[in-house]
Amino acid sequence: MENLVRENIRQMQPYSSARDEFGDVADIYLDANENPYDNGFNRYPDPYQSELKRKISHLKEIPTRNIFLGNGSDEILDLVFRAFCEPGRDNVMICPPTYGMYKVLADINNVEIKEVPLNKDFSLDLEGIVVSASDYTKLLVLCSPNNPTGKSIPNKELQFLLERLNCIVLVDEAYIDFSDKESATTLLRNYPNLITSQTFSKAWAMAGLRIGMAFADAKIVEVLNRIKPPYNINTLSQEAVLKQTDNVKKYRAGIRKILDQKVFLENELNLFDEVFEVFESDANFLLVKFKNVSRVFNELKNKGIVVRDRSNQLHCEGCLRITIGTEKENKTLIKNLKEIIR
Ligand SMILES: *Cc1c(COP(=O)(O)O)cnc(C)c1O
Numbered sequence: 001m002e003n004l005v006r007e008n009i010r011q012m013q014p015y016s017s018a019r020d021e022f023g024d025v026a027d028i029y030l031d032a033n034e035n036p037y038d039n040g041f042n043r044y045p046d047p048y049q050s051e052l053k054r055k056i057s058h059l060k061e062i063p064t065r066n067i068f069l070g071n072g073s074d075e076i077l078d079l080v081f082r083a084f085c086e087p088g089r090d091n092v093m094i095c096p097p098t099y100g101m102y103k104v105l106a107d108i109n110n111v112e113i114k115e116v117p118l119n120k121d122f123s124l125d126l127e128g129i130v131v132s133a134s135d136y137t138k139l140l141v142l143c144s145p146n147n148p149t150g151k152s153i154p155n156k157e158l159q160f161l162l163e164r165l166n167c168i169v170l171v172d173e174a175y176i177d178f179s180d181k182e183s184a185t186t187l188l189r190n191y192p193n194l195i196t197s198q199t200f201s202k203a204w205a206m207a208g209l210r211i212g213m214a215f216a217d218a219k220i221v222e223v224l225n226r227i228k229p230p231y232n233i234n235t236l237s238q239e240a241v242l243k244q245t246d247n248v249k250k251y252r253a254g255i256r257k258i259l260d261q262k263v264f265l266e267n268e269l270n271l272f273d274e275v276f277e278v279f280e281s282d283a284n285f286l287l288v289k290f291k292n293v294s295r296v297f298n299e300l301k302n303k304g305i306v307v308r309d310r311s312n313q314l315h316c317e318g319c320l321r322i323t324i325g326t327e328k329e330n331k332t333l334i335k336n337l338k339e340i341i342r
Helices: 007-011 018-022 050-060 072-084 101-108 126-132 155-164 184-190 218-227 235-244 248-270 293-302 327-341
Strands: 067-070 091-094 112-115 137-143 168-172 194-199 212-216 275-278 285-290 319-323
Touching: 007 218, 050 067, 050 212, 050 235, 067 072, 067 218, 072 101, 072 137, 072 168, 072 194, 072 212, 072 218, 091 101, 101 112, 126 155, 155 168, 155 184, 184 194, 184 212, 212 218, 248 275, 248 285, 248 327, 285 293, 293 319, 293 327
Parallel strands: 091 112, 091 137, 137 168, 168 194
Antiparallel strands: 067 212, 194 212, 275 285, 285 319
């Protein structure tokens, strides 16, 4: 793993904040140029989010030293690109159709993208990935369940890749809470090059707070800690997630409601002649193939309902990605589709 880290990052001296250098409890803090008058937010947040990590460690049964938190998964992905990929030299493999941010982050960081498309049935081209990897391939980014296809990658396939590749393998599990498949976190113990990322944005219903989680070997966590902005997660977000995660029952009930609604939508959509296929999904959305996708998309928009047009993505011709809404929203969607399609 160490050999995969960029030379400049291996050698750099990380920023050391006032609290890093002091690292103990005191009565009077005059070390960080904070405003001394207490309003609940006058102090800098905990740079390593210790309390929140203990909570997550308990929830996920993963030791705190294997947890890294980012300002959304997007920050985690960006930091992983910057830790391992030398701009203008190294490359990253992705498997389209997949989440658009991977390519954007590669472009921002001037890292070449190698695309190994999914098979027509949205499964991974395992041999294609292995054959495409070169000495300059530092990272493979996979998404499971995948956005926008909804398909999961079996852990057996991940193991196949981890056994054969010498790069970092990042598995983005933003939608794993909706899935009954096993998380890739169970592989962490055996594969020090594996990073699994999850988020509070979807099933936990806290997209507005911007907190993403990465689970990885302690050495990778150490590298990410070296290069992250010192106070990347603000006090309000840390406190709010701590509070919301007390109620695991509510979280589970929320997932159950969405999964029930997914079955409702799937059944209703399959009744339309206009619908070619509703793809099986392990996430909180459905990819749906329509006969006349642009008409359906535009007329839904005219009726005030916005879905994601994915028809320009590889293997997704004619497809809309529809997020599972509330019972009322989903009923309204079906009612409007009936009016549009008749
Ligand atoms: C929604 C989503 C995320 C979540 O990103 P955050 O920055 O944590 O909100 C990550 N990956 C994928 C594929 C997503 O669809």
